[in-house]
Amino acid sequence: MEAIKRIRLVLIGAGNVGRRFLKLLVHKRDALRARYSLDPILVGVADTSGAAMAADGLDPQRVIELKGSGQGVASYAPWGKAGMSALELVRQAQADVLLEASPTNLQDGEPGLSCIREALQQGMHVVTANKGPLVLAYPQLMELAAERGVKVAFSGTVAGGLPTVNLGRRDLAGSEILKLEGVLNLTTNYILTQMMEEGKPYTEALAAAQAAGHAEADPSLDVEGWDAANKLVILAQSVLGYPATLADVEVEGITGIRPEALKRAKAQGRTIKLIAKAEKRDDGVESRKVVPLAL
Amino acid sequence: MEAIKRIRLVLIGAGNVGRRFLKLLVHKRDALRARYSLDPILVGVADTSGAAMAADGLDPQRVIELKGSGQGVASYAPWGKAGMSALELVRQAQADVLLEASPTNLQDGEPGLSCIREALQQGMHVVTANKGPLVLAYPQLMELAAERGVKVAFSGTVAGGLPTVNLGRRDLAGSEILKLEGVLNLTTNYILTQMMEEGKPYTEALAAAQAAGHAEADPSLDVEGWDAANKLVILAQSVLGYPATLADVEVEGITGIRPEALKRAKAQGRTIKLIAKAEKRDDGVESRKVVPLAL
Numbered sequence: 001m002e003a004i005k006r007i008r009l010v011l012i013g014a015g016n017v018g019r020r021f022l023k024l025l026v027h028k029r030d031a032l033r034a035r036y037s038l039d040p041i042l043v044g045v046a047d048t049s050g051a052a053m054a055a056d057g058l059d060p061q062r063v064i065e066l067k068g069s070g071q072g073v074a075s076y077a078p079w080g081k082a083g084m085s086a087l088e089l090v091r092q093a094q095a096d097v098l099l100e101a102s103p104t105n106l107q108d109g110e111p112g113l114s115c116i117r118e119a120l121q122q123g124m125h126v127v128t129a130n131k132g133p134l135v136l137a138y139p140q141l142m143e144l145a146a147e148r149g150v151k152v153a154f155s156g157t158v159a160g161g162l163p164t165v166n167l168g169r170r171d172l173a174g175s176e177i178l179k180l181e182g183v184l185n186l187t188t189n190y191i192l193t194q195m196m197e198e199g200k201p202y203t204e205a206l207a208a209a210q211a212a213g214h215a216e217a218d219p220s221l222d223v224e225g226w227d228a229a230n231k232l233v234i235l236a237q238s239v240l241g242y243p244a245t246l247a248d249v250e251v252e253g254i255t256g257i258r259p260e261a262l263k264r265a266k267a268q269g270r271t272i273k274l275i276a277k278a279e280k281r282d283d284g285v286e287s288r289k290v291v292p293l294a295l
Numbered sequence: 296m297e298a299i300k301r302i303r304l305v306l307i308g309a310g311n312v313g314r315r316f317l318k319l320l321v322h323k324r325d326a327l328r329a330r331y332s333l334d335p336i337l338v339g340v341a342d343t344s345g346a347a348m349a350a351d352g353l354d355p356q357r358v359i360e361l362k363g364s365g366q367g368v369a370s371y372a373p374w375g376k377a378g379m380s381a382l383e384l385v386r387q388a389q390a391d392v393l394l395e396a397s398p399t400n401l402q403d404g405e406p407g408l409s410c411i412r413e414a415l416q417q418g419m420h421v422v423t424a425n426k427g428p429l430v431l432a433y434p435q436l437m438e439l440a441a442e443r444g445v446k447v448a449f450s451g452t453v454a455g456g457l458p459t460v461n462l463g464r465r466d467l468a469g470s471e472i473l474k475l476e477g478v479l480n481l482t483t484n485y486i487l488t489q490m491m492e493e494g495k496p497y498t499e500a501l502a503a504a505q506a507a508g509h510a511e512a513d514p515s516l517d518v519e520g521w522d523a524a525n526k527l528v529i530l531a532q533s534v535l536g537y538p539a540t541l542a543d544v545e546v547e548g549i550t551g552i553r554p555e556a557l558k559r560a561k562a563q564g565r566t567i568k569l570i571a572k573a574e575k576r577d578d579g580v581e582s583r584k585v586v587p588l589a590l
Contacts, residue, residue: 028469036468155466163466170465171450171458173331174323 004037010044010093012086012115013101014067017129017156018045021099022060044093046086050074053081053093086111090118100128106230106246109133120144120152129156131230135246138237154238158231159184168239177239179279184231184290187215187222188254188274192292196262196271202255224253225274225290232276232288240278242286250289257292265294299332305339305388307381307410308396309362312424313340316394317355339388341381345369348376348388381406385413395423401525401541404428415439415447424451426525430541433532449533453526454479463534472535474574479526479585482510482517483549483569487587491557491566497550519548520569520585527571527583535573537581545584552587560589 011018025040032038041057049072052058058079066076074082090098098119102112113133119126120141128134133141134154145152155165159182168177183189187209194205206223209215221227229249236244254274265272275293280286304320306313320335327333336352344367347353353374361371369377385393393414397407408428414421415436423429428436429449440447450460454477463472478484482504489500501518504510516522524544531539549569560567570588575581 024469031471032469163462166466167458171461174319174327176326 004033004039007038007040007097008043008093008095009040009097009099010046010090010095010119011042011099011101012046012090012112013103013130014045014047014063014073015101015103017101018047018099019064019067021101022064025060026064043095044089045073045076046084046089047073050080050082051084051086051089052076052079053084053089054079055094087114087118090115090122090124095119095124097125097127100126100130100133102130104130104132104230106132106135106226109136113137116141116152117144120148120150123148123150125151125153127153127156129154129160131157131234134234134237135230138234139243154234158234164235165238168235178281179277180235180239181275181277181279183273184228184276185222185225185274187219188225188228190214191223192254192257192262192272192274195257195259196266199259199263201259202257223255225251226253228274228276228290229288232278232290236278236288240280242280244278244286244288248288250287250291252289252291254292261294268294270294299328299334302333302335302392303338303388303390304335304392304394305341305385305390305414306337306394306396307341307385307406308398308425309340309342309358309368310396310398312396313342313394314359314362316396317359320355321359338390339384340368340371341379341384342368345375345377346379346381346384347371347374348379348384349374350389382409382413385410385417385419390414390419392420392422395421395425395428397425399425399427399525401427401430401521404431408432411436411447412439415443415445418443418445420445420448422448422451424449424455426452426529429529429532430525433529434538449529453529459530460533463530473576474572475530475534476570476572476574478568479523479571480517480520480569482514483520483523485509486518487549487552487557487567487569490552490554491561494554494558496554497552518550520546521548523569523571523585524583527573527585531573531583535575537575539573539583543583545582545586547584547586549587556589563589565589 042060043055043057044051044053045058045063052073063073074080098115100112100116109132112130116126116128116133134157141152155163158164190209191205194200194208206215206219215222229246229251232249233244233246236242262272272292272294276290278288337355338350338352339346339348340353340358347368358368369375393410395407395411404427407425411421411423411428429452436447450458453459485504486500489495489503501510501514510517524541524546527544528539528541531537557567567587567589571585573583
């Protein structure tokens with residue numbers, strides 16, 4: 001038998017992503033031991049209420065239950081610390097791996113960006129589901145990780161269920177990828193499908209998407225194309241391997257699409273999708289855009 | 296600048312796969328240095344004529360040219376050794392990585408199987424495109440590799456262009472995969488499509504596949520379903536994680552499919568595919584089959 005390897009984890013963010021991760025920790029514990037000889041220990045977790053930290057491990061199930069009953073992790077007795085910041089937790093928790101699942105903030109990437117920097121500086125590996133820090137500081141974060149000899153895993157930030165980043169970086173490691181193109185946003189795709197198939201105008205299709213739980217109350221990040229643009233910036237840097245910023249992306253959302261345009265496309269046997277596309281042309285010109293296209 | 300890392304390679308087999316690999320070595324040399332600080336050196340190559348071996352490296356371009364002019368690698372002066380076996384080359388070449396691209400032999404897996412065993416015993420990593428050794432000895436080879444702390448990469452043996460094995464083993468590493476199902480053989484798919492769309496009987500469709508270069512002169516491995524069965528055995532072991540042998544697989548090829556069956560399927564808006572399927576059911580019963588199915 002191989003020796004069981006304890007891995008000390010610290011989790012920032014206990015929203016939807018964070019809690020699903022905690023459920024996996026509970027459900028997969030035995031399988032991870034049996035299959036990989038791994039024993040992950042949750043040594044800290046932070047949310048907006050503060051943090052909870054315990055060197056011998058917190059109970060992930062108790063964190064899930066606290067959050068389910070509307071309480072913050074600071075109320076995890078006796079290890080909760082009201083008002084302790086995520087960054088302070090990363091500094092103190094002495095973990096091996098940071099799991100960063102705080103909300104995407106495109107202004108300054110916080111609190112995720114500082115937490116990731118701090119973790120890398122300490123020599124921790126980082127797994128992040130948060131686009132903000134990568135969109136704002138991909139080259140710097142990767143350089144820091146390389147310096148410290150640690151890994152940053154972020155395939156979950158783009159097309160979570162499809163390993164897009166992993167395919168591009170690992171499976172095609174020896175290839176030069178010149179172009180990538182795809183539908184990178186679920187909400188707009190749902191809305192366009194509703195408009196196309198049900199003949200609904202934009203506002204009704206948006207309301208249906210909100211009712212189905214596919215669109216946020218404030219849908220602007222999705223419908224104006226910025227969510228797809230964020231993902232495109234991450235893919236351009238990681239898969240195409242060139243510097244890219246949000247400001248470089250030509251972005252046009254779907255709010256201006258009129259039912260007539262969809263009708264016309266349909267009559268021609270075509271459909272309209274919000275396509276994200278990044279390309280390095282033979283003449284060296286690079287382009288990045290998120291635009292509705294008839295296919 | 297990172298130091299350039301020399302990797303000493305030995306290649307067994309200089310047929311289609313082996314030569315394409317050598318072309319990549321030539322064309323990607325600069326990119327591998329720039330991107331990964333890697334400098335692969337071909338220290339040995341073997342084919343049916345014998346071997347060539349040089350500690351300072353052979354010229355991959357010269358090997359390609361020799362083979363292109365119908366000569367064996369033993370004629371590579373002054374490093375060629377007529378009659379030197381592949382196994383002897385692996386023993387002597389002092390390489391870091393074995394690339395195994397000899398023809399698939401399902402009787403005893405040779406010469407690939409002995410070469411892979413020898414390489415693993417010496418602590419070399421192995422990259423193989425050869426199904427035979429894996430179909431015959433997957434568990435033993437993986438155990439040996441784990442003991443020696445080296446890797447066996449074999450994603451190219453199944454659906455080469457799609458990273459099926461890598462997706463199952465790496466990207467879904469935390470998941471329990473219960474079933475896998477797919478079209479795993481190009482030749483039979485081509486023949487069935489010809490029969491379906493052009494209304495050709497089996498023998499004509501096979502002749503078309505042979506003319507198009509999709510089928511071998513002796514097509515039995517493909518059309519009787521054994522090629523797909525081999526791939527299924529490799530996927531069952533590596534992705535589903537259970538022991539499987541060719542003898543466990545229920546195999547029915549496409550030679551018995553009559554045009555009427557295809558016509559009937561077509562009339563129902565269905566199509567017939569040679570489906571490979573491995574499944575672990577809730578009651579613990581495992582099944583593996585390669586059979587034509589109407590979809």
